[in-house]
Amino acid sequence: VEAASIRGDRAVLARSPLARLPDRVLKYGLSVLAALILALIVFFFIRLVGEARPAFAKTGVLGFAFDNDWTPSINHFGALPLLVGTLITSALALIIGVPVAVATAIYATELCPLRLRAPLTVLVELLAAVPSVVYGLWGIFFLAPKLRGAEQWVADRLSLVPFIGGGLVTIPNYFITGLVLAMMILPIVSAISREVMSTVPLDQKEAALGLGATRWEMIRIAVIPYCRPGIVGGAMLGLGRAIGETIAVTILIGDAPRLGSHLFGQGYSLAAVIANEFGEAQGLHRSALFAAGLVLFVLTLLVNGVARGLVVRSTRRTRPSGIATSAGPAPPVADVAVGA
Amino acid sequence: MSADAPTGDLAARFGVSPARQRKDRIARTTLLGATILALIPLVLILYYLLKKGLGAWSSSFFTTDPTGNTFFKSSSIGGVKSAILGTIEIVALASAIAVPIGVGVAVWLVEYGKSSWFAHAVRFFVDVLTGVPSILFGLFIYIVLIVGTGSSFAGYKGSFALSLLMLPVVIRSAEVILLLVPAGLRESALALGAPRWKVIFSIVLPTALPGMITGVLLAVARAAGETAPLLFTAASTKATTLNLGEFMNSLPVQIYNDVTSPTTAVVDRAWGAALTLVTLILVLNLLARLVARRSRLA
Numbered sequence: 001v002e003a004a005s006i007r008g009d010r011a012v013l014a015r016s017p018l019a020r021l022p023d024r025v026l027k028y029g030l031s032v033l034a035a036l037i038l039a040l041i042v043f044f045f046i047r048l049v050g051e052a053r054p055a056f057a058k059t060g061v062l063g064f065a066f067d068n069d070w071t072p073s074i075n076h077f078g079a080l081p082l083l084v085g086t087l088i089t090s091a092l093a094l095i096i097g098v099p100v101a102v103a104t105a106i107y108a109t110e111l112c113p114l115r116l117r118a119p120l121t122v123l124v125e126l127l128a129a130v131p132s133v134v135y136g137l138w139g140i141f142f143l144a145p146k147l148r149g150a151e152q153w154v155a156d157r158l159s160l161v162p163f164i165g166g167g168l169v170t171i172p173n174y175f176i177t178g179l180v181l182a183m184m185i186l187p188i189v190s191a192i193s194r195e196v197m198s199t200v201p202l203d204q205k206e207a208a209l210g211l212g213a214t215r216w217e218m219i220r221i222a223v224i225p226y227c228r229p230g231i232v233g234g235a236m237l238g239l240g241r242a243i244g245e246t247i248a249v250t251i252l253i254g255d256a257p258r259l260g261s262h263l264f265g266q267g268y269s270l271a272a273v274i275a276n277e278f279g280e281a282q283g284l285h286r287s288a289l290f291a292a293g294l295v296l297f298v299l300t301l302l303v304n305g306v307a308r309g310l311v312v313r314s315t316r317r318t319r320p321s322g323i324a325t326s327a328g329p330a331p332p333v334a335d336v337a338v339g340a
Numbered sequence: 341m342s343a344d345a346p347t348g349d350l351a352a353r354f355g356v357s358p359a360r361q362r363k364d365r366i367a368r369t370t371l372l373g374a375t376i377l378a379l380i381p382l383v384l385i386l387y388y389l390l391k392k393g394l395g396a397w398s399s400s401f402f403t404t405d406p407t408g409n410t411f412f413k414s415s416s417i418g419g420v421k422s423a424i425l426g427t428i429e430i431v432a433l434a435s436a437i438a439v440p441i442g443v444g445v446a447v448w449l450v451e452y453g454k455s456s457w458f459a460h461a462v463r464f465f466v467d468v469l470t471g472v473p474s475i476l477f478g479l480f481i482y483i484v485l486i487v488g489t490g491s492s493f494a495g496y497k498g499s500f501a502l503s504l505l506m507l508p509v510v511i512r513s514a515e516v517i518l519l520l521v522p523a524g525l526r527e528s529a530l531a532l533g534a535p536r537w538k539v540i541f542s543i544v545l546p547t548a549l550p551g552m553i554t555g556v557l558l559a560v561a562r563a564a565g566e567t568a569p570l571l572f573t574a575a576s577t578k579a580t581t582l583n584l585g586e587f588m589n590s591l592p593v594q595i596y597n598d599v600t601s602p603t604t605a606v607v608d609r610a611w612g613a614a615l616t617l618v619t620l621i622l623v624l625n626l627l628a629r630l631v632a633r634r635s636r637l638a
Contacts, residue, residue: 026537030448103374131565183381216367244473246568304471
């Protein structure tokens with residue numbers, strides 16, 4: 001009798017189609033949700049291109065990107081001062097921020113007394129909790145006036161060096177913007193570096209020490225080469241952050257319509273121009289701002305794409321499945337902790 | 341180790357030359373110095389924020405709305421009541437949008453998508469979303485909800501912009517936590533005959549809950565400090581409103597507007613608002629850490 005019922009249409013243990021319904025609803029419902037994320041970004045990109053088209057149509061994409069004059073009052077929109085301003089400030093942020101961030105990560109993972117490691121990590125991550133607008137407020141009312149004298153001193157001493165020396169230091173300028181950006185990217189670069197350093201195999205470090213290396217030689221021989229792609233990836237993520245940073249830059253950079261003549265002079269950036277002018281922009285001006293947004297979007301996509309690839313490659317070596325193990329938190333945790 | 345060998349000679353006994361020792365000491369000192377250098381801005385920001393912010397705080401600071409009256413003495417410029425309430429309303433709605441969608445996508449990634457090509461595509465796009473500058477979310481919502489509908493700024497539009505910003509943070513943190521739920525738990529439930537949806541709702545999600553709360557709180561903390569997405573979506577207004585369909589003030593936007601003021605009293609108001617905002621965000625971060633400590637996973 002049992003054999004007959006098993007040989008029937010349905011197995012004894014199978015659920016009725018009605019009972020299977022919630023499972024299907026959940027599965028396809030969630031798939032739709034996931035597909036929504038993809039659709040959203042594609043839709044955004046298409047709409048952004050659509051809104052930016054009038055500005056590109058007037059001067060061409062290259063004409064837009066390489067014209068050194070952004071004067072909305074005469075409907076002249078060249079994005080070179082913005083693009084270069086973004087690049088100068090982001091490069092400064094990397095030059096100042098990355099060495100400090102990596103040094104902090106090395107100190108926290110290799111040298112610091114165990115008891116201090118957690119508090120040190122928390123403190124560095126607190127820098128990520130400070131909102132952008134507060135960095136701007138602090139930068140313009142505290143940091144910029146305090147450093148003005150020192151900046152002028154450097155500018156005078158290096159008066160023969162093109163772009164850095166000479167000129168009068170203004171309160172909002174490229175350098176202050178880059179310096180504040182360096183503080184803002186420090187937590188994420190440091191967190192990713194720490195994450196990557198925690199994947200260095202212990203035997204590799206012990207082998208170096210066992211062969212008689214000092215601590216520093218061990219770090220130089222066993223830790224840094226192993227982590228290089230990950231650190232570069234972390235730095236690139238920081239670069240993406242610096243390029244897209246808006247409010248602090250808007251407050252600190254000084255809204256100059258042309259490319260600044262020196263490091264301590266006023267400039268402009270892609271993100272800042274949008275924050276500053278979008279509110280009252282009409283017609284072609286608005287389209288030009290959307291075009292600036294599009295350039296910003298593409299720039300951050302490229303930088304982040306390369307960065308993600310590098311970070312994933314260097315953390316995956318020890319975790320082939322990409323699934324978090326008990327050895328340590330998975331890479332995304334670092335992102336989350338610093339609000340990536 | 342014999343007691344007569346002082347530790348200082350240890351390196352010499354193992355053949356570490358003075359030059360290498362010196363290099364080691366210099367490198368360690370430099371690393372320590374850089375670490376201290378990294379902490380200096382934090383100390384300076386917090387110190388200056390407390391000094392300036394506490395000076396601006398008064399009993400009426402939290403109970404009055406900001407006024408446009410900036411030419412007279414500080415008592416007439418008002419406080420931050422509408423900004424605090426606005427921030428809470430906008431961020432609450434943003435979380436109500438981003439958390440269910442984010443957790444849903446994370447559950448799909450872990451339970452269904454796994455390592456299919458589609459799941460990889462979704463993960464890639466979530467990463468893309470993480471890297472998009474926040475001001476572009478504001479532009480996006482502006483295109484869709486303001487140009488698209490021909491209407492004006494509103495609090496809920498700001499919430500949509502912030503929810504886009506929170507989404508990748510929620511998805512990524514929830515995914516990490518869901519991956520940590522032991523496979524044995526799922527398998528035992530399935531073996532007992534529970535359908536998939538029941539396994540997800542009564543086994544997987546409750547187990548992962550504390551960890552996911554941590555991720556959500558960090559996402560909320562991040563959204564609360566964002567100015568750029570609100571500039572062209574919610575804008576600012578002086579008065580307190582509970583209607584998310586109207587223009588709405590928020591702490592970051594008020595600070596941003598006050599920074600550019602030539603009046604000292606208004607700048608002081610910005611410092612007071614900044615201290616309020618940072619306190620709010622630090623409390624959220626602290627809560628997130630406490631919840632994370634309670635979690636049995638990770």
